[in-house]
Amino acid sequence: MTLILYLSDMILPFVLFYIIASGLTAGRPVYDDFVEGAKDGFRTVLGVMPTLIGLMAGVSILRASGFLSFLAGLLSHFISEEVIRPELISVILVKLFSSSAATGLALDIFSQFGADSLPGLSVSLMLSCTETIFYTMSVYFMSVKIKKTRYTLPGALAACAAGIVMSLFLARQMQL
């Protein structure tokens, strides 16, 4: 695990170096390209800001009302907290439908337990290795009018489940 964490620190600087060096060898005005891209990124964040404000207000309301802890209590009857915290289950279920709503719940876990806590690390990994299955399927299949999706859903759910199990396992390793 130490090696893995060491590599984590290396990747970003390495990617940065590689990309900028490739830009230079391709004879590009790299800083001009950078500024152009940074403007896109800026606009993207400004674009999601209203969404995020709405969602974080929504999640905060739900938590302050006590409903989230009620839901967590309900879920903990079925699955032991040792295996997976009930808060994480709600994130997984929401993530199948909406990425931004799941992000709202994840941020709530960060502020409740901390970003480096076990639930915080678990949710960081889980959201990094899963996709919004139902949303993606409907957009892509609708674009070519496909009604019978055959084995797409079971296959995607299998991949998603594998990612979640790995995330829970790795988050525990990171904590040690």
Next chain:
Amino acid sequence: MLNYLWAAMILIGVIWGAFHGTLDDVTESALSGAKEAVSLCITMLGILSLWSGVLKIAERAGLLKKFSRALRPFIRFLFPQVPDDHPACEAMSTNIIANMLGLGWAATPAGLRAMQQLDQLNDKKGTATNAMCTFLILNMSSLQLIPINMIAYRSQYGSVNPAAIVMPALLATAVSTAVGILAAKLLERVWP
């Protein structure tokens, strides 16, 4: 979908709060949640602008094209039913590479184009072909190499080392993608 989810969050929150005497907390937290979102976005403005700037350099340097070409053998293995020179191959490689780099705006158009081109090879319209199912499973198994958004969120929420998740996330993504491919390859044999 999000419309219902969001409305449900607020309506349930208010009703639940009314019955449990937590309505003043509800008001307070709605405001603080909105405020928190703004300070999060300020952090994200820095990190995401930096990252999209760097990715623009990568795109202009031709890395997207270069990687897509390197992906060809892999595409051949995954989609044996699609002829080698079919335009769907190129669209699928672009989509996969863009997803890996986290370039959502480049990934989705290429993905939709790939679906349309795969549909030209479809002789049972309205039913997904093996190639379509496999392509989407691969897509939904998450391919992103560096979860830059998550790093930004973590840095805003006081993580000591926000980027510590890069390698573990890569491992988890590799496993979910491997399981996705395996499931696709097995299911395509048995599914009618």
